[in-house]
Amino acid sequence: MQRKYIVVTGGVLSGLGKGIAMASIGNILSSSYKVVPIKCDGYLNVDPGTMNPTEHGEVFVLDDGGEVDMDFGHYERFLGVTCKFDWNLTMGRVFDEIRKKERKGDYLGHTVQMIPHVSNFIRDHFLKVGEESKADVVMIEVGGTIGDMENELYLDAIRSLARKVGRENILFVHLTYVPIPHGVDEQKSKPTQQNINLLRQKGIDPDIVIARCSEMLTEKVRSKIAKFGNLDFDKVLTGIDVDDVYKIPLSFEEQGLSQLLARSLNMPINVDLREWKCLIEKREAxxxxxxxxxxxxxxxxxxxxxxxxxxxxxxxxxxxxxxxxxxxxxxxxxxxxxxxxxxxxxxxxxxxxxxxxxxxxxxxxxxxxxxxxxxxxxxxxxxxxxxxxxxxxxxxxxxxxxxxxxxxxxxxxxxxxxxxxxxxxxxxxxxxxxxxxxxxxxxxxxxxxxxxxxxxxxxxxxxxxxxxxxxxxxxxxxxxxxxxxxxxxxxxxxxxxxxxxxxxxxxxxxxxxxxxxxxxx
Structure with a gap:
């Protein structure tokens, strides 16, 4: 089977739970395939190891000694994989590697530029992780929100990746936010519509939109989002607020996510969440x-x-x-x-x-x-x-x-x-x-x-x-x-x-x- 790539981006607000969403998608896929996660962060630290926990959250430590973003905790807990430091990219690390390559003479005779050299390095890193891990599916989370200046090179690398592997082998999932303003009591889709438009301006058309909301999206709002995103109605899902993040894979599956993934990537998926569901029910009881x-x-x-x-x-x-x-x-x-x-x-x-x-x-x-x-x-x-x-x-x-x-x-x-x-x-x-x-x-x-x-x-x-x-x-x-x-x-x-x-x-x-x-x- 041709290796598949799933890219998860986010917009409107930061902190919407892209890491949990990606881990939940991976959880559904992991019954049938080997799934490997990559996290892209825009900050200039090489890793989060020296950051204050009250600013960035906990530093998650891997078996290989890598100090990485706390989202890797979600990945490991939901996917059952042992992650590697190489799967966490920061702009600080990217620039550090580019500088080392330039000093070694790898770019001899060339002016080293953001595009193509830096973006190509990022793209090639995605491909390398997939090859070295022998993954069936590589999932890539782009930290922050669409429109953040520090994410531009990641997005260019992802566009290049799509051209390299073929559009049929890559899926774009966009996580956004649908607020219900106090006093209005109505789901508002305008921020999501505008954010999808911004994503498309960056050269990425989302295949699936997951809208975070405190309640299930109405058919009217789903239709609006689908129309502005040029999507089928069933490709707009609700990322509903839950009291337990371990319920999210079950929520996604109830909305038909595995069928969407299977159809979009042309790959059969056999989902088995029985033990997962049993443990959640035991906790609830x-x-x-x-x-x-x-x-x-x-x-x-x-x-x-x-x-x-x-x-x-x-x-x-x-x-x-x-x-x-x-x-x-x-x-x-x-x-x-x-x-x-x-x-x-x-x-x-x-x-x-x-x-x-x-x-x-x-x-x-x-x-x-x-x-x-x-x-x-x-x-x-x-x-x-x-x-x-x-x-x-x-x-x-x-x-x-x-x-x-x-x-x-x-x-x-x-x-x-x-x-x-x-x-x-x-x-x-x-x-x-x-x-x-x-x-x-x-x-x-x-x-x-x-x-x-x-x-x-x-x-x-x-x-x-x-x-x-x-x-x-x-x-x-x-x-x-x-x-x-x-x-x-x-x-x-x-x-x-x-x-x-x-x-x-x-x-x-x-x-x-x-x-x-x-x-x-």
Whole structure:
């Protein structure tokens, strides 16, 4: 079969959910084909690794160590694929690669220009990803909105791609917005009509339009959009607001999306969403509710901890419970009396650390189920060192470089690192798990692989002192020097990991440590 390409663009507003829409389309296709996603971002950062989570959302880390856009979390969770860093393009990375090629002499004798050199590089990258991954379908999401200056080169590359592979092998899906203004109570299609017109001015005619709206589109509005988009009526779908993003593939399929894709790309599609639907129904039927507190420093933007929230949703579906998240700002006074369990997630820097330590102390002393992630493990070790081992002023050198007891210290290979981008301990790392431990019972294996993103680690000089007072080092690196998991024995659930298990969690395969936390509540 000739490889197919599906391009997803967006307009009217940013933040409409193009990543979710593309992941949902891919979810429908993945029953029959190997689907590979590519994300194109217009910013000049090489990757989002050094961006503040409250500005950009969480940084999603891949097995290969790539720091990528959080949409890759949706792709992996919906498609069941392990993504690669090469599948995330930013304009910063594109220009960086062009500069390297120019210095090598690849353009010798030519004036390097935006068009054709940069746009051709982008187009060829799309083709390379498809070839190297052996994908049946390559899906390309163009970040931002149509009309953004930084997307012009991506759109030119996509036009060129269509000419290269043939119009019959590429499908354009445009996500737009239909508002219902307050006081009017009528769906307004004009912004969508104008945005489709702008897209066509860019040389791209949409094959399918998905209009985000708080209710199903009326036939009148669908007809208007179809007319202005030069589309058949059935190629205008509703991206209806839902309380659970995992319902979106089901909504698209109910509107006949798989038939549209099969007809437009001339490829048979056998959709199987039975297990997916069953898990959603199990979550919907749940009557028990528990409260999980997330104690972090980036709580002003929930997207900062998007994968943790998603991992909890996966537990809801698989455990048959409802989880209410309580956000706990560790820089302010907090009340934990109403929580059933607590997560202390990853983070960097000194801000809010003492509050996190107080939260962990509360959980340890009162038997509240606790899960520490990355920085959360380091804070748990500091709390244990201070309050159980009696190591007064124990701390991390990230917080206090002159502390008396540096129970958490910078990794040896990080001490001489100057550049901040892409230089941490990143990606999938193997850990050996202690038999008989809580972690072993959850994973069911002596060897596990989880993703990491950190510069600091539990200081090996304190391993013996910590174990001597009852902290179980239940998982370590293959050479035994790095602590990957810790736990307490005489506690309902007190587990922490240096890894980020939320990054590999999915609806069909929830993260074991999260399942353990929820089950203990």
């Amino acid at each position: 749940a009557t028990k509710e528990i409260v999980i507190g997330i104690a972090g420093k980036y709580t002003s933007l929930e997207d900062s901890y998007a994968s943790i929230v998603e991992a909890l949703k996966h537990c809801e579906a698989n455990c048959g419970v409802r989880i209410k998240v309580k956000w706990i700002d560790t820089e302010k006074d907090f009340d934990l009396s109403d929580v059933d369990g607590v997560i202390v997630p990853g983070g960097f820097g000194s801000r809010g650390t003492e509050g996190k330590i107080d939260v962990i102390s509360y959980c340890r002393e009162r038997g509240v189920p606790f899960l520490g992630i990355c920085y959360g493990l380091q804070m748990a070790v500091i709390e244990f060192a201070r309050n159980v081992c009696g190591l007064e002023n124990a701390n991390s050198t990230e917080v206090d470089g002159d502390c008396v007891h540096p129970v958490v210290d910078i990794l040896e290979d990080q001490k001489d690192v100057e550049n901040k981008g892409g230089t941490m301990r990143l990606g999938a790392c193997t850990a050996y798990i202690k038999k008989g431990s809580k972690v072993f019972s959850l994973y069911g294996s002596e060897e596990v692989s989880e993703r990491h993103r950190h510069r600091y680690e539990v200081n090996p000089e304190y391993h013996e002192a910590l174990e001597g007072k009852g902290l179980v080092l239940s998982g370590v690196s293959p050479d035994g020097t790095l602590v990957e998991f810790v736990e307490l024995e005489n506690h309902p659930y007190f587990v922490a990991t240096q890894a980020h298990p939320e990054l590999k969690s999915s609806l069909l395969k929830p993260a074991p440590l999260f399942m353990g936390l929820v089950s203990a509540c």
